Structure formats: structure tokens, C-alpha cells
Amino acid sequence: xxxxxxxxxxxxxxxxxxxxxxxxxxxxxxxxxxxxxxxxxxxxxxxxxxxxxxxxxxxxxxxxxxxxxxxxxxxxxxxxxxxxxxxxxxxxxxxxxxxxxxxxxxxxxxxxxxxxxxxxxxxxx
Numbered sequence: 001x002x003x004x005x006x007x008x009x010x011x012x013x014x015x016x017x018x019x020x021x022x023x024x025x026x027x028x029x030x031x032x033x034x035x036x037x038x039x040x041x042x043x044x045x046x047x048x049x050x051x052x053x054x055x056x057x058x059x060x061x062x063x064x065x066x067x068x069x070x071x072x073x074x075x076x077x078x079x080x081x082x083x084x085x086x087x088x089x090x091x092x093x094x095x096x097x098x099x100x101x102x103x104x105x106x107x108x109x110x111x112x113x114x115x116x117x118x119x120x121x122x123x124x125x
Contacts, residue, residue: 002026002114004095009119020080022095032098034078038091085123092118
């Protein structure tokens with residue numbers, strides 16, 4: 001069973017920076033891509049950034065230029081660097097990873113998507 005553990009959230013003043021981490025464990029299959037989502041109070045969860053297995057990154061227009069997604073394959077960890085934080089960045093940030101399926105031990109495992117538990121980011125004005 002895959003586990004995704006986020007960390008790095010906290011309370012920060014507007015204009016500050018944070019680096020969120022998403023550490024993955026437990027899969028024997030390759031990870032197709034990892035994404036960061038966020039959900040502000042009373043709003044729908046939104047996708048903010050994605051990094052593929054080949055390192056291609058994509059960002060929501062609302063965060064381009066301020067958010068940077070990266071990964072450390074040796075640590076099996078994906079990061080989200082958030083700079084120039086704004087109060088509207090306040091949300092719970094979630095890590096999401098899609099894993100390829102495959103055969104193992106005579107059993108087929110379909111592709112699956114996993115979520116972390118979330119980490120709170122609060123930006124004060």
C-alpha cells in the first residue's frame with residue numbers, strides 16, 4: 001500500500017516562502033506523475049502543479065512564477081516551493097500520485113491514485 005506523507009506547512013507572513021514535501025513509500029510500480037492540490041475553506045480542491053516521471057512540470061495559471069515543483073528520486077520525495085506567499089494561498093495542500101499498474105507474484109495490480117493527508121498553509125497579511 002502506497003503512503004504519501006506531506007510536511008512543511010505552517011503559518012507564514014505574506015511575502016514569505018515555504019517548501020512542502022511529499023514523501024512516498026510502499027509501491028513496487030513506477031509513479032507516472034505527482035501533483036499538488038490545495039483546498040481553501042469553502043472552496044473546491046484545485047490542482048496547482050504536476051511533475052511527470054520524466055520531469056515535465058505544469059502549473060495552474062494562478063501560481064505560475066511563484067510555485068516550483070521538483071523531485072528527489074533518491075529520496076522518493078516531491079517538493080513544492082512556494083514563494084511570495086499571498087493570503088489567498090491559505091489552504092490545505094495535498095499530494096497526489098498516480099502509479100502505473102502491472103503484474104507481480106501472479107497478480108495484476110491496476111493503476112491507482114493515492115492522496116496524502118494534507119498539510120496546512122496559512123498566510124497572514
